[in-house]
Amino acid sequence: MLQRKKNYLLPAAGATVLVLAFPFLANAFGYTYAITLACYVQLYFIAVSGYDVLFGYCGQINMGLAGFYAIGAYGSAILNEYCNIPIILSMIIASVASCVVGAILAYPCGKLQFHFLTLATIAFGNIINQILSHSPGGITGNFNGMYTQRPSLFGFDMTSTTSYYFFGLVCVIIFAVIKYHVVHSKLGRAFSAIRDNVKAADGMGINVRLYKVIAFAICALFTGFAGSMYAHLVGFISPDTFTQKQSVLFLTMLIFGGTTSFGGSLIGVVALMLVTESIRTLTGYQTLIYGVIIILVVILLPKGVFGELIGLKNRFAKKNRKHSGEVV
Amino acid sequence: MALLEANNITIRFGGITAVNNASLKVEKGSITSLIGPNGAGKTTMFNCISGVYTPNEGEILFNGKRIDGKRCFQICAGGISRTYQIINLFWKMTALENVMVGFHPRIKSSILHSLLGTRKQVQEEIELRQRAMEYLKFVGIEDTWNMISKNLSYGQQRLLEIARGLASEPEIILLDEPVAGMNTAEKAEFNKLLRRIVDKGVTVLMIEHDMNVIMGVSDYVYVLENGVMIANGKPEDVQKDPAVIKAYLGGDE
């Protein structure tokens, strides 16, 4: 056990140093755009982690993720722009609002089976997108979009992408800790029970409807916060971002990396970010490419890249143990 | 007052009446059996008690309070646990995790505590793991704790369902054909387990086809045929009842 801990210590320390040094290295070598991409990785990681709670653990689909992403983004931007609420506070309020909307949407949707849930959540995403482009009083700037500011905290200005990167890092840690608690508690267990066997979950005293609502709300909270991080990162938001394509991207990231883990979400986000960057010029074909990726992964790597890697590692460990003559 | 009382239960599915004006009483601390030919309506009766169905007519009293019409999860939380004829485990979870789900209605930490991972909640989780292990030991399958439930043998899966059912600390547990698929050795072991369950203070209501099990351990027996309760009494009396013999052996007038 102790031996194992030691084995992990070095890579963990290395990873920490790399993560902390990354923006300085990128600046030094002139790849400043890489820092922006790393900020995207951070906020996508938060969104995909939230989706993992809903889809991976609880087994419920949500194809309207872009809607919650929009509530977070526009919510925070509008609160800051029109109500002069300081940015970090506006981000929190907007993501809580997204969370509440998630719960309200989930309540009637709690009875729907997979296919109908897919349709209902797609409809939700589309409704939100319509509102963005036809808002009352043009508060969202409609098709023209709206400009956003970078946050500042305790006089610590985050106008540079490097400082925003560190702000994002803190957010990632906070949300990862929340997800860890969710997964390692009665919540996570109830979610998995619902995913595995709804009838038995009900029979074992789990209020299935309530826990589905909670899973939706957690997912909406994470996605909403990611949306607000996005808004203040890019400085300009418009309805084009918050379409079905964005929801499909989140799903592809989760399935590609593999569900019910942190590693899977991270691998999925980074891999799909690289794909998105390389097909940037192929606008119009992106959803097609995501679709192909989903199909390939579902057929070839049903547990996702991370899930399959872990499976390989376990098989390898077993073989090694057998070879060394240990009793298994 | 009986612990559990079902009075004049009738439930219909479209044209057929699965249970017809049937009543039963379960005394606290007893092992009561419900027997009857295939399709008699036994499982349907369990489904009414555990809240899967709401009976069309009649009432179900638990500790003197009406429970018919309540939802499954409420009835489980209220102190009635069950196992299923067709095994209904959480198939992707380990044996230990299955039992831990059983604790759900008794967990003290609130949802907020769980979200924040407070020290109290973390402590409770550690205790739950230990207690789940004790329940696995109680039914005799502790060495399977880390196995995915679908990889357990049939008999072990049945025992795991019982352990999971007991984890919710019920006053009464409903067992639907608990020895179906068990071998002779496992059945003998099961008879002892039943006694230990009762000694723990949990009342048992059980559906069973195996006459050796029924006659050996039951305090009281109800016989259902075509949805109608045709006999009830001590096992030795029921065994001699001509209506029961006819129901079981078929036989013409």
Ligand SMILES: Nc1ncnc2c1ncn2[C@@H]1O[C@H](COP(=O)(O)OP(=O)(O)OP(=O)(O)O)[C@@H](O)[C@H]1O
């Ligand atoms: N949900 C349902 N819809 C329609 N018919 C049903 C339903 N549930 C049970 N039945 C019918 O009710 C009758 C009683 O079924 P039940 O499963 O209660 O029998 P049982 O006594 O448990 O039999 P077995 O010994 O085979 O388990 C059967 O004719 C069955 O087809």
Ligand SMILES: [Mg+2]
């Ligand atoms: Mg049955």
